[in-house]
Amino acid sequence: MDNHIPPLSTTRGDTSDKFHRELGVRRPHRPPLDPVLPHEWPAEYVYQKAYKRDAAMVMYTNRMYAVTGPLREIIERLEPGVHQFNPIRVLLPKGVEHPVPHYMMVVGRWLSSFRLEESDPDCLRDKRPDFSTLSSFDKKCCAGAAMAQAVIGDAHLWRERHLSGPTFFISDRLKEEIIAAGLRLPPNHEMKSV
Structure with a gap:
């Protein structure tokens, strides 16, 4: 058998x-x-x-x-x-x-850099430790979502495990290099660094 x-x-x-x-x-x-x-x-x-x-x-x-x-x-x-x-x-x-x-x-890199406790609660629709969602993708809400720089480290392109919002995240350096090359990105906003 x-x-x-x-x-x-x-x-x-x-x-x-x-x-x-x-x-x-x-x-x-x-x-x-x-x-x-x-x-x-x-x-x-x-x-x-x-x-x-x-x-x-x-x-x-x-x-x-x-x-x-x-x-x-x-x-x-x-x-x-x-x-x-x-x-x-x-x-x-x-x-x-x-x-x-x-x-x-x-995107091959996934991080857990989102910090619910340090984020602006008005910027989040779902507020769960295991998975939160931004209430909108505007500049104010993105700036209210806290991301741990120590976890991000030297990553340049990644996705987040515990935050539904932007589909992917890019480092300041990657963004600078994209701009310097004369390339155009979809609308994007800076997140809160903690």
Whole structure:
């Protein structure tokens, strides 16, 4: 008699989760997420409209992000091998390929730097020690969310385990390098450093 129990099958939701949840961590009633497999990376994205000035980081569907080649180079120089990148073909509305190479990105660093007890309670919708949520993503609420600099250390790009709000966080140095390279980021705000 074979007592081997096969693992739960991978679902489409699991594949999507790999792009915005921590890999390798046990989840309730589900196995840990493995790294993104070669066939799971999106191959193509089509812009619905053209923009006068493209951002160096773009959110696609399901909280998936792509970065331009120049931004990928900056991130890899500051944190080599920490994050996953895979080329994606980006098309403009009339089917013309985007002139700048793009890469899908999986942020590989997760931190627990959020400090609920030192944050402005008016800036939080959910106030739980294990998982809090910003009430908005405006400048005031971001400035009210306390982040422990000692935990962040020399990280330049990361996601937070206990704060739902900004999808990812960047260091001052990474932001300075992005600006110095003439690249454009989506709207972003400074957090409270403690």
